[in-house]
Amino acid sequence: MNRTKLKVSAAAMLTLTACLAFAQKVENPVPIGVAVAQTSNTALLGQEQVIGAKFAEKFLNARGGINGTPFKLVFQDAAGDENSAINAFQNLITKENVVGIVGPTLSQQAFAADPIADRAKVPVVGPSNTAKGVPQIGNYIARVSAPVAVVAPNAIRTALRLDPKIKKVAVLYAQNDAFSVSETGTFQETAKAQGLTLSTVQKFQTTDTDFTTQVTAVLNAGVDLAIVSGLAADGGNLVKQLRQLGYKGLIIGGNGLNTSNMFPVCQKLCDGVIIAQAYSPSQPSAANQVFVKEYRAQYKKDPPQFAAQAYAGVQVFVEALRAVDRKKKLNTWDLDDLRTELNKQILLGKYNTPLGLISFDKDGEVVQKDFYVAQIKMKDAKTGSFVFLK
Amino acid sequence: MSDFLQSYGFLLVTLIQAGLLGLSLYFPLMAGQLSLASPGFYALGGYVAAIMLTNPAFAGLRDTLGNGIFPLTWLAAGLLCALAGVIVGVPALRLRGIYLALATIAFIEILRVVALNLSITGGAIGIFGIPQTFGFQDRWQYLLIFGPMLLLVLAFTYMLQKSRVGRAFRAIREDELAADAMGVPPTQYKVLAFVIGAVIAGIVGSMSAPFLNTWNAKQGTFDASIAILAFVLIGGSRSMWGPVVGGALLTAVPELLRFLQDWRLVINGLVLVVASLYLPQGIVGALGKLRRSPPPSRPPVAPTTDAKGGTP
Structure with missing residues (x-):
């Protein structure tokens, strides 16, 4: 009984919507x-x-x-x-x-x-x-x-301009994040194309909090540039632990780190991270x-x-x-x-x-046409800004 | 007609899909085993289908078979999941209760990390541009394969429950030691229940890959296992209708309440809490209680004036 009622009302609804659908105008x-x-x-x-x-x-x-x-x-x-x-x-x-x-x-x-x-x-x-x-x-x-393939290389070019002596590079990426994986591919190709040596490639998960293994590998490889593709929380932690354990070289962050949400994570240690941008507030x-x-x-x-x-x-x-x-x-x-x-x-x-x-x-x-590269400048532990590099 | 199906076709299919995944978890539960491995086999089945349908290595096979490739992916996914089910099931089912659940979660995690690291599975981006089953254009057309699949699985479950195997499952669920003493080999039946669940999840996965257009490692995660477990518990774990009702309900609620925006997730949470507090047997269990006639009560006490002895 109930079922037939349901069927009837469903059929009524269907015909109604079918009539409405006929010759749809723009609202x-x-x-x-x-x-x-x-x-x-x-x-x-x-x-x-x-x-x-x-x-x-x-x-x-x-x-x-x-x-x-x-x-x-x-x-x-x-x-x-x-x-x-x-x-x-x-x-x-x-x-x-x-x-x-x-x-x-x-x-x-x-x-x-x-x-x-x-x-x-x-x-x-x-x-x-x-x-x-x-x-x-x-x-x-x-x-x-x-696409990442267009934006990301700008960061490496800028890093090389800041420090032309860079020779050895470490690449780190979150292997469970689609964006980071395709971004790291671009970073690695660009680094090779620029004549840099990929000393080590380290993987992590966006859910990780302890990066001792990866950081140790980076330090042992004695690199001058570390490139991190991850999201805000894990990327921020990784940057923090790199600095805490004594890494002195430049750090490039991927687009996942391109947010002020990262500042509370690595605080003062975020300072100096270089990030390529598809957008700049200073675009004239x-x-x-x-x-x-x-x-x-x-x-x-x-x-x-x-x-x-x-x-x-x-x-x-x-x-x-x-x-x-x-x-x-x-x-x-x-x-x-x-x-x-x-x-x-x-x-x-x-x-x-x-x-x-x-x-x-x-x-x-x-x-x-225009892409940008910014560097993080931390004012204190909480507040910082992206300073756009020329 | 087509408008309704256009709007809700995808949802209808996901309801059935959720019900089927609930059923795949129901089989181990029938034998008293709390296994959360379903999403793992679901993901595996999906990858099998996605790879067979997109990988250049199978191009020759696809050309010769035409549409026949789709049933073949279901078959391949089913067989592979059965094999994986035996390999995982035999050692894992030595564990019981929460330990088995943990082992199956570990299995899901292993599959996920492996899928993220292999190039054949497309890593984190996954596999995309999967051709549509039988050239379906609209999502509702997938009802034509998911619907019969659900009927088939329900019929199979019904017959199994009536059979010797079903009775053996229930005997193990109620008391494994007693069942063993009665001559029911527990390991054999537990693995059988686990493999049946694995095969169903695998076939559903292989049907879902073209349905979702893409397949990636997010499909089989720990979150998914909890969701599927909720389907079974909310629906009712003692009847085959439980997982179907629970899966359909929990999938439909957040979608039908879209107009409530963020509040829909609150409502979804409320449904979960209220159902688990007040319907411990699940929705179907509670309905069953209503229908069953109440147990016979004591007959009314007859007036006993004459029985009172001792009146002077």
């Missing part, structure tokens, strides 16, 4: 999906992305939105795992009827969720997926985050200076890279939508056609974002 305000990590341990990065995206929503809407039509961001939590990312994407695509999606946070999640969007022909701009192969997932996938473009000013006013600190990249991701959508709107008014488009047209437009455009001037190649890989 007003125009919905743009954001699927980043709002919970789980990845939320450390995801929260900065949420802030960046919300900034873009407020700021770009205040400047007229999409030629007068406002847009709204629809947030869905993609957490840190593949299932949640797929669920978030599905929700945005079929229930929220978004024109496109900014997300997910991790590359591993991108490999799971992006194919879903690609098959549904919904454009995706990855705000922080840096692993090799992400834009190649499909035609509808692009990213504003420059007008777009960036306005972003930095607003961000400082609200949060009393410089915007981090993840926030800037999420901002850029939303901005790419908005500017591409403006271009599409100029050709044919947005409210006259069929949603499916608009998504396809929008995807074409995204790849065509040039965008003056806080990251500097960016565009995309035919795969959807970001083409970014």
Whole structure:
């Protein structure tokens, strides 16, 4: 009895949704999906992305939105795992009827969720997926985050400029973190290409706290440069223990260490760590200076890279939508056609974002001109800053 | 129609997937063994499928078999997990209770670290761009393989419970020494229960790899074992419906409550706490109690005026 009732109501619901789905128009305000990590341990990065995206929503809407039509961001939590990312994407695509999606946070999640969007022909701009192969997932996938292979070598070049006598290098990486593993590959290739000797390669886990084994190996190898690819907590501890046990040479940190969340971990000993950046608050473009000013006013600190990249991701959508709107008014488009047209437009455009001037190649890989290298300067045990090197 | 399936297809399949993983843990529990190895075999099965479907070494096989490669991955995953189940099970099942649980956790960790360090498994990034089973385009189409799999496993469980083997499992669960004395070889049956669970988890893994598009070392972790154990305990560990109900419920709650944003995780926690406090037999166990007729109570005492002797 109950079961038949259920079936009937399910059938009714199905027909209803089927009718609604027919000839889908673009909603007003125009919905743009954001699927980043709002919970789980990845939320450390995801929260900065949420802030960046919300900034873009407020700021770009205040400047007229999409030629007068406002847009709204629809947030869905993609957490840190593949299932949640797929669920978030599905929700945005079929229930929220978004024109496109900014997300997910991790590359591993991108490999799971992006194919879903690609098959549904919904454009995706990855705000922080840096692993090799992400834009190649499909035609509808692009990213504003420059891959590690492009960003990381800058740190080594700068280190060599600071100390041209460097000969021997130790490389350490978190082997259970996808990002660190692909980053260390780039670091090792660059080091070899620069004529340096890889004296030792040490692995650790992002959950480790004791690095005596790795540090001893580094000290025994007598290197002048240590390159660490890990996340904030483990990377910070490793830097601290390297210094405590008497390592004197330069240290390069990977992108996982590119956050002030590391300062409480290694405190004063963070001083001097060199980190390559895809973003600098001192980037001179007008777009960036306005972003930095607003961000400082609200949060009393410089915007981090993840926030800037999420901002850029939303901005790419908005500017591409403006271009599409100029050709044919947005409210006259069929949603499916608009998504396809929008995807074409995204790849065509040039965008003056806080990251500097960016565009995309035919795969959807970001083409970014400026990269930066910063060095950590600690004022006291708790506060420090990234000083950008020329 | 398609819209509902589009929105909830993925979720429906994950419900079934959770139920199946719960069932894979249910088998060792049926023989009284607390094993947490399911995610390990799940990960192993997924890797088998992912490697067979993407590795260039299998390109020739893929070309000759066409869609036939997919059932072959299930078969290969099942066989490999059975083998691994025997290899792990025989020594591990000498342990009991919490020690067995610890040993199986160690097994999961070993598999995870090995997967992180091999190049064939793609290290930490894992394997991506896995071709879709039978060229499925939408997630809900995976119901067509996960659904029959669930029915098959349920039917198998039902028959097994009625059989001599099922009775042997229960005898070992209730009292291993007594079962041994009655002529039921405990080691043999415990390993059998463990291997059945391993094979189910492995096949589910091999079906899940194309479903998730990618496979990496995060799939089989200690967290996953605890989640699967919760499926069984919340659903009820004494009935085959328990893991299915528990898996479906605990997977569905956080997703259906998405509109509550961060609060959905609080609700999920509440469900866990409340269910384990008030439903020690699990949801299915509690429902079973409701349905069963109450035990016969003492007949009402008849008036005993005449029995009172001694009235003058």
